Amino acid sequence: MLLVQDSMKLPEMYNRQADKSDYYITPSFGPVENILVTREHKHHTQLRKVMAGPYSYTNIKKMEPLVDARVMQWLERLKMEFVDKDMPVDFTPWTVFLAYDVISEIGFGAPIGFVEAGCDQENIIKHLHAGLREKAILNRLYPFLKLLKGTWLGRKYFEAGASASSGLGILLKLRDRLLERRLKDLEEGKEGRQDLLQTFLKTRTVDGKPLDIEYIKSEVLLVLLAGADTTGTVMQGLIHQCITRPDIYERLRDEIKAADKAGCLSTPPKYEEVSAHCPFYVACVREVMRLWPSSPALFPRLVSGSGIDFEGKLAPAGVEVASTPFLIHRDKNMYGEDAEEFVPERWMEPERCKKLLKYFFGFGYGARVCLGKDIAQMEIYKGPMQLLREYTILPVGDDRVGTYTIAGGVAYWNNMFVKLVPNKKMAN
Template identity: 25%
Template sequence: MRLEPQIDELITTLLKRLDDVAFSRQTIDLSYWLQLFAFDVIGAISFSKPYGFVSSGSDSLGSEENFFPRLARSLHGAAWIMHAGWFFKLHQTVIMPLVGNLLAVNDRNGFFFNFAQKEVQTRKDQGGNDKDIVGQLFQVQKTKEELAIFLFLMRHPQALAKLRDELRGRRTTGKISTVVTAAEAEPCTYLQAVIYESLRLFSPAAFLLDRDVPPEGMTICGHYVPGGTVVGTSSWVIHRAAQIWGDDAEEFRPERWLDCEDPGMLKRFFFAFGGGTRTCIGRNISWLEIETLVPTLVMRYDFKLAEGATITEDCGALVFLKGLRVQVTRLFE
């Protein structure tokens, strides 16, 4: 919550850019703009300053190759190399010394490491908000201490209308602001159901979330698995199991989170960010972004899929939505 002001400032910048788009009746790739926003948030909350992606409308880093394509290639490389460790070792010890680097995943130790190192050093030199993530890490060192949601809403106008009614009702009574805060968003039950349902059907992780069986082995669903075996679970499988979610498990139905006799049981099987001690470290930050940006945009704009828009899923280590081209209309109240 202490990082929310940085996100609010970026939302305001994004609203100005989308207002320009709406007034000029342009068609935009909404997924690209939301990705620009997401990465600017990372910069803002990590280093007290965004990368300038939203304000410029581009992921360009000057003379360097654009950020997003390079990141996508690295994640695609990671997705398959995890399951071919022998080739990775061969590449690092034999192939790379002879012919050079052939694996995009190695960017993690080159380009992306240098990028992060530069950002941290700039933050140290210039100072910044001691409540940003780097500031908090410095303190620890000293003391030792959105995308699928909009697609589903456009494809399910009844759900969009229901969400908009909830938000407008709370806006009329002064319970939410023009730029919605997390504290205002959390009591919006239908909004929260929309977020859970969207991430259930479109989880970001495309690969199995691996775990090692402990040395003594263990019994899983009646089958003994020897110690040291690598096992994994897919959120895409769990989230479509009819015995958990019902016969309509493949359908987008936010109401399932509201009319369930035991919502806690559903949340127990919500695996979009993993689970247990290895739950995604960015879960809370991601949720903060989503529950502030989504209602703010839903109240301000109407998004419609552009004619001929073709949505595709690009799966590597993560799942990317591509082709989310929309027409933006400003809503005036």
């Protein structure tokens, strides 16, 4: 496997004809694989056409009220548990609680309930995190997995099931229960709520047939697993900058105050409002995703066509090449000598921003770019933004401002203790 840092090579490595390698033979979430682990590019293209509708911006926009409800519940719980009691809060788990509740409501049809409980329900997150390192090792042992896949041994030890008592097993039970209820409602002629599960059930293949139920189960679970910790990590990184960079924090606050004064923001703010009226906030989100990507994993592909030239040396068709956002986003040829520094302004120069977005790797690249991009950005543009509107965020101790950690190709922050002081109280 060739590991590549040159961001200019992304279009060649991740072109439409590039197959995913056997690295993507991973422990299964059921008998049918989801779109993420589909390796052959022609099969992926067919699936992508089918799934484009459910994940389209137009469809996701209809679900914005679901996100709004969860964000406001999250802020209310923070107020009750910490602000009213004048207590510090470890912001790290609370962003993940919000992310899991949002994505489970959009995907499954109901929030898991982390925010309401104020804790890791049934240790679901703990169990999922515990499996990250094992998953990373298995990814790298894919010849071994390829032999076991489909055998009774593979099904027993490397295929998750609803009977498991781990965090994933609990999620599978929840998913199956909600799916069964939704199917029953449809049989009785009841109009389902507007979420991804409902959209999947209405979606038809190119042959006009409904999606296979096992495939829907796999996709719904993928939504949760891919869209929770990742989104939480970005929100954590953004708050980390607020409590460690006073200059960044003040500029964010000034921009938000100006947008509020002009009447440009709803409560909570709409996705389109933040995009249109808060350019520095958007730039900070992009810079957080650049320096501290939430998915800093390898994304291998097989070289296609006539090969790829790397500084005069040819990687022929079939060779496995890979990159990771953690490397790509530190390419000094693209980002300059200050590539290791947090500089949101680099995203505010229109021509430069256009080029940086062309080679941005935060949501994957090319034909396989993350389908849930709009869901993630909608949540990131709402949660932290509304928090900044309502509270002044103060760090609790210089040694407790967060540590960026990578485990099994997924990133998260640790120990980000803050005090939330109502802005009205600070003004007084």
